[in-house]
Amino acid sequence: MSYTKEDIxxxxxxxxxxxxxxxxxxxxxxxxxxxxxxxxCSSDETASRVLESGAWCVSHIINLxxxxxxxxxxxxxxxKGAKAVVTFDADGQHRVKDIQRLLDRQKETDCDVVLGSxxxxxxxxxxxxxxxxxxxxxxxxxxxxxxxxxxxxxxxxLLTETALDKIKITQNRMAHASEIIAQIIQYDLKVEEAPxxxxxxxxxxxxxxxxxxxxxxxxxxLAARLMR
Amino acid sequence: xIFQILLVGLNILCLAYVFGQRSKSPLVSLIVTIAxxxxxxxxxxxxxxxxxxxxxxxxxxxxxxxxxxxxxSFGLIINIQLxxxxxxxxxxxVVRHISLExxxxxxSSE
Numbered sequence: 001m002s003y004t005k006e007d008i009x010x011x012x013x014x015x016x017x018x019x020x021x022x023x024x025x026x027x028x029x030x031x032x033x034x035x036x037x038x039x040x041c042s043s044d045e046t047a048s049r050v051l052e053s054g055a056w057c058v059s060h061i062i063n064l065x066x067x068x069x070x071x072x073x074x075x076x077x078x079x080k081g082a083k084a085v086v087t088f089d090a091d092g093q094h095r096v097k098d099i100q101r102l103l104d105r106q107k108e109t110d111c112d113v114v115l116g117s118x119x120x121x122x123x124x125x126x127x128x129x130x131x132x133x134x135x136x137x138x139x140x141x142x143x144x145x146x147x148x149x150x151x152x153x154x155x156x157x158l159l160t161e162t163a164l165d166k167i168k169i170t171q172n173r174m175a176h177a178s179e180i181i182a183q184i185i186q187y188d189l190k191v192e193e194a195p196x197x198x199x200x201x202x203x204x205x206x207x208x209x210x211x212x213x214x215x216x217x218x219x220x221x222l223a224a225r226l227m228r
Numbered sequence: 229x230i231f232q233i234l235l236v237g238l239n240i241l242c243l244a245y246v247f248g249q250r251s252k253s254p255l256v257s258l259i260v261t262i263a264x265x266x267x268x269x270x271x272x273x274x275x276x277x278x279x280x281x282x283x284x285x286x287x288x289x290x291x292x293x294x295x296x297x298x299x300x301s302f303g304l305i306i307n308i309q310l311x312x313x314x315x316x317x318x319x320x321x322v323v324r325h326i327s328l329e330x331x332x333x334x335x336s337s338e
Contacts, residue, residue, distance in 0.1 A: 047332075054334055055333075056332070057333070058328060058331045061323055062323055064323060072327055
């Protein structure tokens with residue numbers, strides 16, 4: 001299926017990103033009319049910067065986590081008639097032009113989900129520790145879900161309407177990335193990968209996930225399994 | 229005798245509670261149910277616990293009861309954690325609803 005730019009909503013979860021969110025949103029609105037930032041109860045001026053830059057702003061009144069912010073963004077986009085959603089990070093790690101790569105891949109394969117892969121694409125400024133932590137995450141994902149992916153924790157994704165109708169993020173914090181993959185497999189959605197570039201700046205590394213957070217993510221996923 | 233009645237009563241209360249929770253967390257409910265039934269039998273027939281303790285390789289009946297109580301407590305803690313997760317999900321739904329109702333755009337405030 002071919003999507004026009006009006007069919008697509010870009011969803012950006014954000015928490016205390018006042019220093020970069022303006023430029024990130026301005027870069028997006030030049031190409032995509034429908035951009036929504038979900039402000040996860042930031043204590044700075046993130047929401048103001050978003051509104052100044054021309055995107056929609058949906059604000060959580062308490063901090064829930066990135067996973068929750070993404071699902072709020074999905075619900076908002078669906079309410080506005082989105083045919084597809086692209087998730088995009090607020091910290092400037094992603095390139096706007098890589099969204100077109102996701103769209104092209106979706107059009108080539110008619111898949112339900114396209115996941116960006118830094119290991120099929122390129123990275124700038126990635127440490128060895130982060131590289132091997134991410135590789136371990138991919139291994140864990142393969143073992144637990146059977147998904148054969150090269151990059152299981154990339155925030156740049158495209159979800160079609162079919163995927164949006166099925167996927168419901170319940171992991172509010174960082175385990176949502178694993179949950180999305182698990183649900184893609186569970187609902188037998190057709191998934192493809194596309195090469196993208198991730199740029200690690202001092203700012204994005206400082207804001208990013210610590211390696212020790214992986215233990216907490218594992219605990220959250222195990223608790224979710226017990227609930228089923 | 230009084231203590232036996234008290235123990236059986238407490239175990240019955242515990243059973244009633246987990247029976248009500250069985251749909252929310254079936255595995256935890258099952259574990260706690262088995263532990264409570266064991267607790268009731270042990271309270272009424274205390275000598276049985278010594279025989280059972282020797283059979284499973286534990287020194288004394290009292291030790292066996294203690295270990296069993298640890299298992300029950302662990303089950304109850306897991307149950308509370310699962311309830312917290314459910315409450316958190318409900319809170320998320322409420323916060324999400326409020327945020328979606330108050331979405332803003334530059335054009336709507338101009």
